[in-house]
């Protein structure tokens with residue numbers, strides 16, 4: 001048995017098609033993307049810099065909070081819950097979501113200790 005990717009290829013194709021092959025980040029990564037009128041300008045197959053290889057967009061949860069979920073939970077999402085992300089936006093948005101999640105959990109734990 002082979003390992004299955006988090007997002008099956010037909011779903012990836014659909015998500016990338018729906019996004020016009022362009023990263024759908026609108027600031028969740030912490031970059032306001034002013035140059036792209038609020039949306040990241042990275043396109044699938046485009047280049048971030050002269051030295052990096054072509055961008056391969058990722059199909060990942062549209063809601064950045066879901067990026068912090070484990071892969072088996074992300075795998076249950078359908079195309080309408082997914083968005084195209086370029087790797088830098090995805091990584092930064094996920095890091096931010098994980099930080100928020102940890103903060104929320106820490107706040108919960110702090111609340112518990114009060115009572």
Ligand SMILES: [Zn+2]
Nearest residue numbers: 023040086089
């Ligand atoms: Zn992006």
Ligand SMILES: [Zn+2]
Nearest residue numbers: 025029040089
């Ligand atoms: Zn971004």
